[in-house]
Amino acid sequence: MSVPSQMKCLVKETEKEGYDLVTRPVPKAGPGDxxxxxxxxxxxxxxxxxxxxxxxxxxxxxxxxxxxHEATGVVAAAGEGVTELRAGQRVAVExxxxxxxxxxxxxxxxxxxxxxxxxxxxxxxxxxGCCQFSRVPARFCYALTRDLTPDQAVLLEPMGVAHNAxxxxxxxxxxxxxxxxxxxxxxxVAVARALGARAVYGVDVSPARLELAKQMGATRVINSAKEDxxxxxxxxxxxxxxxxxxxxxxxATLLNQSFSWLRKGGQMVLIGIPKGPLHVENVLxxxxxxxxxxxxxxxxxxxxxxxxxxxxxxxxxxxxxxxISHRLPMSQFEHAFHELINGAACKIILDPQN
Ligand SMILES: [Zn+2]
Ligand SMILES: [Zn+2]
Numbered sequence: 001m002s003v004p005s006q007m008k009c010l011v012k013e014t015e016k017e018g019y020d021l022v023t024r025p026v027p028k029a030g031p032g033d034x035x036x037x038x039x040x041x042x043x044x045x046x047x048x049x050x051x052x053x054x055x056x057x058x059x060x061x062x063x064x065x066x067x068x069h070e071a072t073g074v075v076a077a078a079g080e081g082v083t084e085l086r087a088g089q090r091v092a093v094e095x096x097x098x099x100x101x102x103x104x105x106x107x108x109x110x111x112x113x114x115x116x117x118x119x120x121x122x123x124x125x126x127x128x129g130c131c132q133f134s135r136v137p138a139r140f141c142y143a144l145t146r147d148l149t150p151d152q153a154v155l156l157e158p159m160g161v162a163h164n165a166x167x168x169x170x171x172x173x174x175x176x177x178x179x180x181x182x183x184x185x186x187x188x189v190a191v192a193r194a195l196g197a198r199a200v201y202g203v204d205v206s207p208a209r210l211e212l213a214k215q216m217g218a219t220r221v222i223n224s225a226k227e228d229x230x231x232x233x234x235x236x237x238x239x240x241x242x243x244x245x246x247x248x249x250x251x252a253t254l255l256n257q258s259f260s261w262l263r264k265g266g267q268m269v270l271i272g273i274p275k276g277p278l279h280v281e282n283v284l285x286x287x288x289x290x291x292x293x294x295x296x297x298x299x300x301x302x303x304x305x306x307x308x309x310x311x312x313x314x315x316x317x318x319x320x321x322x323x324i325s326h327r328l329p330m331s332q333f334e335h336a337f338h339e340l341i342n343g344a345a346c347k348i349i350l351d352p353q354n
């Protein structure tokens with residue numbers, strides 16, 4: 001593959017809202033790096049913070065950076081010492097750039113590395129996926145083994161968050177409540193079904209998102225703006241409460257009530273980003289006496305989650321298509337972010353080569 005000397009990319013170089021579309025030199029591969037020709041980059045809900053450069057962004061990102069932590073493409077060049085990848089290999093990027101030497105990395109838990117850098121966030125790298133060619137250390141590349149489309153491959157990252165969460169609780173034969181039907185919640189619905197959940201209930205306030213939840217395999221959807229979640233769940237579960245909860249809404253009010261919906265001996269996993277403190281009113285009856293399990297996850301198990309998600313997509317056990325609301329050339333990035341911020345979009349996939 002011939003690699004040009006210049007490329008288009010989005011950048012944020014000062015503390016202001018938005019990104020600039022600029023022309024920059026294509027990066028060179030250092031030792032251990034590959035240069036990826038980016039086919040697709042998708043926008044995450046968390047990217048809204050980085051776009052706006054709000055208080056959350058100042059915690060999770062560092063200027064300057066090329067945005068986009070969900071990216072896939074083809075290896076265009078490999079640096080010195082790279083043996084596991086060669087030009088032409090299709091890859092997707094694991095954006096948790098683990099250090100490799102902290103306590104957790106030594107325990108093979110790079111996903112929750114204590115000194116984690118992050119691709120697309122300016123953390124330890126200025127690189128991200130919103131560009132035509134990106135420099136990534138080879139060890140953070142997941143080499144695709146199945147024949148996924150670029151749209152499927154770019155969604156391995158957000159689907160992986162959902163898979164990691166659902167996989168951390170036992171859903172086989174269980175009824176599962178998914179709070180929040182954004183992209184990650186929608187993937188949680190589909191993965192829970194694929195992993196053998198008996199019933200999956202999707203909760204959201206948006207009729208459009210609840211419709212998508214049905215397409216992803218929800219057996220029942222609950223519009224929390226119209227229906228009382230507690231009484232609906234109790235009638236669905238013979239007054240036992242629901243066995244498993246996946247919290248993907250980030251709505252503190254939902255999260256704080258959700259302990260009362262959980263069955264005794266139930267399991268809950270948190271993946272949403274709550275904008276308020278966790279507060280449980282009746283700790284004794286809703287938590288202590290329930291003998292429950294609370295799990296949290298951050299990102300994907302490297303690379304177990306990737307292999308599992310690739311298999312689910314390639315074997316047709318999960319269909320990612322309903323989650324994608326927009327496919328746009330990267331040059332329309334401003335339109336893309338406005339659609340995402342005003343709630344008109346679900347998952348937006350950008351093509352940096354156009
Ligand atoms: Zn993401
Ligand atoms: Zn580490």
